[in-house]
Amino acid sequence: MRLGQRPAYQTFLLYLALVLVTLFFLLPLLWILRTSLITKAQAYQIPPNFHVQLTLENYIEVLTTNKFARYYLNSAIVSLSATVLSVVFGAMSSYWLSRQPGNMTGAKLAILATQMIPPIVLVIPINTLIRSVGLNDSWMALVLAYLTFNLPYVIWMLLGFYDNVPRELDEASAIDGCSTMQTFFKVVFPLIAPGMMATAVYSFLVSWNEFVFALVLSGNATRTIPVAIAALETQHGVKIAELCASTMLAILPIVILSSFIKKYLVNGLTFGSIK
DSSP, X not given: OOXXXXXXXXXXXXHHHHHHHHHXXXXXXXXXXXXXXXXXXXXXXXXXXXXXXXXXXXHHHHHHTTOHHHHHHHHHHHHHHHHHHHHHHHHHHHHHHHTSSSOOHHHHHHHHHHTTSOHHHHXXXXXXXXXXXTOSSSHHHHHHHHHHHHHHHHHHHHHHHHHTSOHHHHHHHHHTTOOHHHHIIIIIHHHHHHHHHHHHHHHHHHHHHOOHHHHHHOOTTTOOHHHHHHTTEETTEEOHHHHHHXXXXXXXXXXXXXXXXXXXXXXXXXXXXXX
């Protein structure tokens, strides 16, 4: 056996442990998928019958009768709008904080402290403000509410990426005649773009899965996916087959976007950029 090479039994045990951990997380998801592809009667069978004929009737009913397509559109509009606004304003705010002469510790701690406030504490005052300006039961109400937790997160996350960009690049671009905005867009932005993309993806996921604000601030016309899924628990019981179909549709964008996190979350991207 060569130096540093594991014995065969250790390699086997390592892969076995990885398979078991993977199954632990995948089996519930696979069971949801299986339940979404069988009939309503079969979904309630105990013990479950594994010899069933697969069908798409649950997905068809969810997208038509339950208006899930409308809720899907609501979630997409609200999540994308909140993400774009939080990234645009958060990127500029974070850049300003990073380039201040002092360390701005107080401001940074204040931004971080907002993330420690439970969302349930903010629901009632935000709901009062939204109703006072006549924005209740609207997409804008949810977008503004989502900014309360997305914007501080974006600012805090991007600070680490901006701090890794040497200030000498800003000074060199200023000597070349660039304004602050030109320096930001032409010099700094390309360097922190991977970090900004990863932050945007996470911000979108948080907005897509948010439930508390959506439950209080949305109505029948602006209901989002998490609220629509919760509504499948009715006075007649849980519509388990439709619930599983809705869940699979809801996690589809998350599965797609999550693949971007590993690709774009690069730390210390600009180390050694000045020679």
